[in-house]
Amino acid sequence: MCRLGELARLTGHPVRSEYKMPGEPDVWPKADVIAVAPATFNTVNSWALGLTHDFVVGVVAEGIGKGIPIVAMPCVNSAYVQHRQFERSVAELRAMGVQLLYGEGGFVPNQPGQGKPKEFPWGLVLDAAEGATRT
Template sequence: MTTPRTLYLFCSAAPPVFDVARVVEEAQRDGWDVCLGLTPTAAEWLEEGLEGLAALTGHPVRRSYKRPGEPDAWPKADVILFAPATFNSINAWALGLTDKFVVGVVAEGIGKGIPLVAMPCVNSAYVQHPAFDQSVRTLREAGVTVLYGEDGFMPNQPGQGRPDGYPWRLALDAARASARA
């Protein structure tokens, strides 16, 4: 019997995060051992379901760094998928601002050579800010697969989110392809 590959699924606080249990199940059907990491706000949004998500994945849901000397509760990642990734998370990652656990792991993942996939969830007003395009470019130049634009997430108008239209399958397929590469 083969050991499943490990997918770290990291999520920011954007409406598609409410569908994360279904996405975990879909990833598990694809053969992944899923470890779920959340930004603090995403963890707050999902607070009532965190125990269930931990039971679903078989791993603790993480939102903060472990203490020095503590053993790691997760196996090593074969790939990290950061979706939905908010405007704040994308910019913090590109700038190396690692006060949030999930951003710290993906920032370090660049240097460790872990395959990284990000799919933003931002509205069309946020993407007008010049930092966003620069951050996407910076991450792509660092080897991160950023699913944004015609071949990925397309921004919606402010206040007109489409959480049910978030292309989770595209993100999972890109993670699988990145892990194979």
């Protein structure tokens, strides 16, 4: 697991996990692309519904409005995807221009309790993000 200090050192920018106060300077440069992975059931649904109750969902919801290319890959089990809202949320995010890597060619849900975190297809997310910066 990456430590926050090391992440700040690698990027050259402070790590933020909370909203800044109005009037405070933005310490991040303009993003070329945003990658959201692994996106949980809650993140996907909150984001699609515009419920920005946490920092990450707020950043990506605003990113859509700013026209920043966004690549997302959920990591959910097959029980969660049976909830009707999940497929609606996937469709809504795709309609808003989010490149959602889910299903064939992306993340395929596993059975509950059968997760394989070490096998999460990070390469697909990184390749899609790199491709999004070229368009």
